[in-house]
Amino acid sequence: MAEVKIVLNEILKERNMTQLKLSNLTGIRYESISNLNKNKNKRLSLIHLQKIMTALEITDVGMLLKYEDDTIVEPVIEPSAENVEDPLDANIEMLDLPYAVYNRLRKQWSMNFETVGDLAKADLSKARGIGPKYLQIINDALEKYLNRH
Numbered sequence: 001m002a003e004v005k006i007v008l009n010e011i012l013k014e015r016n017m018t019q020l021k022l023s024n025l026t027g028i029r030y031e032s033i034s035n036l037n038k039n040k041n042k043r044l045s046l047i048h049l050q051k052i053m054t055a056l057e058i059t060d061v062g063m064l065l066k067y068e069d070d071t072i073v074e075p076v077i078e079p080s081a082e083n084v085e086d087p088l089d090a091n092i093e094m095l096d097l098p099y100a101v102y103n104r105l106r107k108q109w110s111m112n113f114e115t116v117g118d119l120a121k122a123d124l125s126k127a128r129g130i131g132p133k134y135l136q137i138i139n140d141a142l143e144k145y146l147n148r149h
Contacts, residue, residue: 002069006044008037011056011064026051087149088117095119095141104129105138116145 012022019037023030028048035041036052049061058064092105092113105113108127113119120142124130130138 002067002071005039005066005068006036006041006064007066008033008052008064011058012037015056017056022052022055025055028052086117087146088115088120090116090145090149092116092119095138095145097141098137101130101134101137104134116142120146 012019019033020030022028023033026033026048028051032041032048036044049064053059053061053064092102092115094116095102097105105119105127107129111118111122111127113122119138124135124138
């Protein structure tokens with residue numbers, strides 16, 4: 001979960017200052033300074049922020065804040081020629097077929113066209129709805145793809 005934290009403790013150490021001294025300089029209750037230091041507060045008023053920055057001689061609010069994000073994001077790998085070692089293992093989407101042709105191929109459930117290799121090995125003359133025109137488009141796309149790889 002992403003979180004913004006106040007790094008007051010680090011700055012106090014750098015300035016050789018205690019929480020009590022900061023409380024006295026700012027007029028902010030010691031308990032409030034302690035809670036800020038422990039990141040127990042979820043909000044900080046701008047007036048308190050200004051007082052703390054003035055007392056610590058800080059001009060950049062970014063010095064007081066730290067952004068932490070421990071969210072694990074899994075990379076999304078899109079099908080691409082670079083991701084596939086054997087060009088025949090590539091998804092048929094890599095052939096850049098016109099949508100109408102691609103859609104007809106996807107409807108051939110019994111023939112199970114998933115990869116370029118599946119399509120290259122298939123006897124498309126048995127595929128329903130794929131006539132000579134579509135056969136030519138598919139063969140041209142296969143040839144073009146395999147020549148690139």
